Amino acid sequence: MEILNQLPEDHWLNLDGLLAFLAVYEDEGRLQAFQQVLKKLDLREGVVVEAGAGLGRLSRVLLEVLKPRTLYLVEENPLAVRHLHTLFGATPGVRVVQGFIESFQPAEPVDLLVQEFFGPLLYDESLAALERLPFTPREVFPNEGRLTVQVIPLSAFQDPVLTPEVWALFQGALVSDLFDDSVVPYTPQATVLTWSWSGGLQHHEVDLSGLEGEVLRFGVEIRHNGIHLCDPVHCPNWPFVYTPRIGNRFRLSFTYHEGFSETRFRWIKEP
Numbered sequence: 001m002e003i004l005n006q007l008p009e010d011h012w013l014n015l016d017g018l019l020a021f022l023a024v025y026e027d028e029g030r031l032q033a034f035q036q037v038l039k040k041l042d043l044r045e046g047v048v049v050e051a052g053a054g055l056g057r058l059s060r061v062l063l064e065v066l067k068p069r070t071l072y073l074v075e076e077n078p079l080a081v082r083h084l085h086t087l088f089g090a091t092p093g094v095r096v097v098q099g100f101i102e103s104f105q106p107a108e109p110v111d112l113l114v115q116e117f118f119g120p121l122l123y124d125e126s127l128a129a130l131e132r133l134p135f136t137p138r139e140v141f142p143n144e145g146r147l148t149v150q151v152i153p154l155s156a157f158q159d160p161v162l163t164p165e166v167w168a169l170f171q172g173a174l175v176s177d178l179f180d181d182s183v184v185p186y187t188p189q190a191t192v193l194t195w196s197w198s199g200g201l202q203h204h205e206v207d208l209s210g211l212e213g214e215v216l217r218f219g220v221e222i223r224h225n226g227i228h229l230c231d232p233v234h235c236p237n238w239p240f241v242y243t244p245r246i247g248n249r250f251r252l253s254f255t256y257h258e259g260f261s262e263t264r265f266r267w268i269k270e271p
């Protein structure tokens with residue numbers, strides 16, 4: 001999806017932000033998985049903060065399932081905030097707050113912070129914002145994730161366009177949604193990154209020597225207290241990410257900028 005006409009820059013950016021997240025609201029697999037686990041949290045009459053409430057789909061589930069005393073919906077995108085006011089402006093106990101979660105100062109202790117800041121490369125969306133909270137929630141949901149990788153021969157995809165020569169043009173780029181994912185089952189071969197609310201982001205050394213194939217496929221897995229919630233096969237909001245393999249070791253890194261992470265990727269030269 002893209003906006004094809006000229007608009008004032010701020011409006012364009014805010015609309016583009018909304019479009020970027022449409023897939024998350026349409027992902028029924030994710031909503032169901034989240035709902036199943038949220039139902040088991042004992043938080044009746046608690047204070048809940050949703051960090052990045054977007055268009056309010058998960059917010060409705062939080063109201064129904066958790067029955068909080070207060071639900072703060074914190075969102076940085078002003079267009080989404082306008083919609084949240086329309087949806088919940090008259091709902092008792094719901095407070096819509098415009099701004100980044102990093103500057104939100106709740107007036108009372110927070111029992112649960114709910115967030116969906118995972119990107120297709122785990123840390124490439126807004127998880128870094130959670131390291132900068134000015135308050136400490138008692139619990140965070142979901143609280144764990146990992147990024148895994150698989151190596152696949154290019155020939156397995158039998159793609160008439162992405163020949164070896166064309167594939168080589170993508171060297172150095174991480175591209176989501178590129179191949180027909182269903183052709184090769186996802187069987188992760190190594191863990192690249194792990195994140196948890198208690199431990200933050202951890203990088204793992206990955207050495208691909210011994211594995212055959214020219215395509216790297218990355219997939220994210222989201223969990224809560226060890227319970228599996230989502231992966232790219234069951235939750236389409238998180239597509240697989242592909243890149244041409246040009247070595248055995250690589251480095252992924254992230255820099256934080258105004259609420260979001262910017263991603264860097266490079267191959268490490270063999271000695």
Ligand SMILES: C[S@@+](CC[C@H](N)C(=O)[O-])C[C@H]1O[C@@H](n2cnc3c(N)ncnc32)[C@H](O)[C@@H]1O
Pocket residue numbers: 017021024025050051052053054055056057058059074075076077080099100101102115116117126129258259260
């Ligand atoms: C993937 S959507 C999730 C929406 C909703 N929580 C859900 O699960 O359906 C992420 C939302 O968080 C907002 N967001 C991202 N980073 C944020 C930040 N640092 N502070 C506040 N909102 C943020 C985005 O604008 C977007 O609306």
